[in-house]
Amino acid sequence: MRTAAILLPALLVALSPVAAAAAEPSPELTYRPEVDLPIVVVGGAAWVASELAKKGLAPAPCRWCAANALDTSVRDALVWRGNPNTAHDLSNVAVVAVAPAAALGLTALAAWYDGRSENIAADLMIVAEATVVAMNLNQVTKYIVGRERPYSHFDNPDVLRAGVGLSGPLPNDDNLSFFSGHATATFALAAASGTVASMRGYRAAPWVWANGMAIAALSGYLRIAGDRHYFSDVLTGAVFGSAAGALIPALFHGPRRGVAGPDTHGFRISLAPARGGIGAGVAGTF
Template identity: 35%
Template sequence: MTKRTTHNRQENRPAKTRTPLALVLSLVLLSPAIPRADELSVDLRATGAVTGSATALFIGLELAGSTLTPATCRWCDPPGFDRNARLHLRWGDPSRAATLSDVLLVGIPSSLIAVDYFVLADRDARRFGEDVLVGLEAIAVTAVATDGIKYGVARRRPNAWASGVRKSFGDDNSYLSGHASGTFAAAAAFGTVAMLRDYPGWPLIYAVGLTGAATVSYLRVAADRHWLTDVLSGAALGAGIGLGVPLLLHRKAHEPDGRSATIIVTPVPLGVAGTF
């Protein structure tokens, strides 16, 4: 007990901001090649059904969190890598970092939606609606996946680990970071939608959105709410789903002669049906 108390006193020093720009740049550089103009295909009914179902499932998971989280942590002690990162990245006032991360969690998707309407879609209501629906679909699917992993892993949060006290079931929901996965999903999805639409300046959406998401990830570690591996894993999950939903579900297929062939995914009782 004496050793842990001494260790915690050493960790109370402010840390320098170290946004993981390498992760942002790698995601931008690995983004798919530029397709032909307006490669996005959206079936509003099917996409709305997927988005609504995922959102409802996420709300259910959140409400059942105390039941789904084990009575004690399954992953209680962090590896040395995470302990060292916490020592250098945690702020002297973690609550300030937590507040900033919460603001950006809402601000980043909201800003991307506003830019899509006023700048990218040029206030075209239908195009804007399709863009936002695809973005929300990616965010909702990411949220469900994040909660499923959190409850299954049941990792102790760094602040609860340091105090040695679990105050609520949420103290064992550290892995992985929902703030990181959500903001990376939003940035990747809206950037990919802009690319498929061939909007002018679409790389800027990737750059700004992913930089903002990386900042949120850093702030969650600074706030002592997540370990570094929590936010790195959340970023990977969110970026993967954010890229995959538009590219795999909403990118137009093409016939050998170059004509586009829209793929429509329709929910049916035993699965989904594709119409070409």
């Protein structure tokens, strides 16, 4: 027992940093499903309704018709000659399928990888909320500004010959260029998922950021290549989407430090005198 009495202090010194780190509560985000879920549902429904009502909401004549020198030069350099509608179709796949699947899927995977699967529902709801809010604000701006799209301004025959449909121009869409909804959505998804992963402290957070931003940048490029947006449309959408994606989670769902969630693991060691030496006990969750 004397040997145990000598070794125990050394063991406690070695374990103390590990114990302190393990006992520190993990950050819990502010999340109220009774508030956040209605925002996502109502906001999503409002956006869909605004799309269906585009005929009555979109300006018939353009309110912003001119193209500046920078936008024109970037368009001339990046637009796909002969097949801009292919770039347009790819950008739709990116915003409808690839970007949401990557942002939501990697956020969920990051939580699972750290053994915190109980966070997934809240994480995904926060990401969806930030994206829906950004998209609705973008939609209102597009209807107010009424900027003419580049294919309409330059009468691009490669776009117009496809007619109205999935690959050709959408009905009543000629004057809704500013600012890019695709860029807003993809950058909001990227920034929101990255911000949530960072605030949670997930080890895979850098991968969430890198993957989301790469997809968003590709989507923005495809909007210019498809002659649907100018460079300034995409840049504004990228800045606005990133700001909304980062600020909404940070301002309204910030970590509540010191509140331990159900995934918190920790332990403590207690000492007590014992006959001929010292007794040690370990308690906690593992």
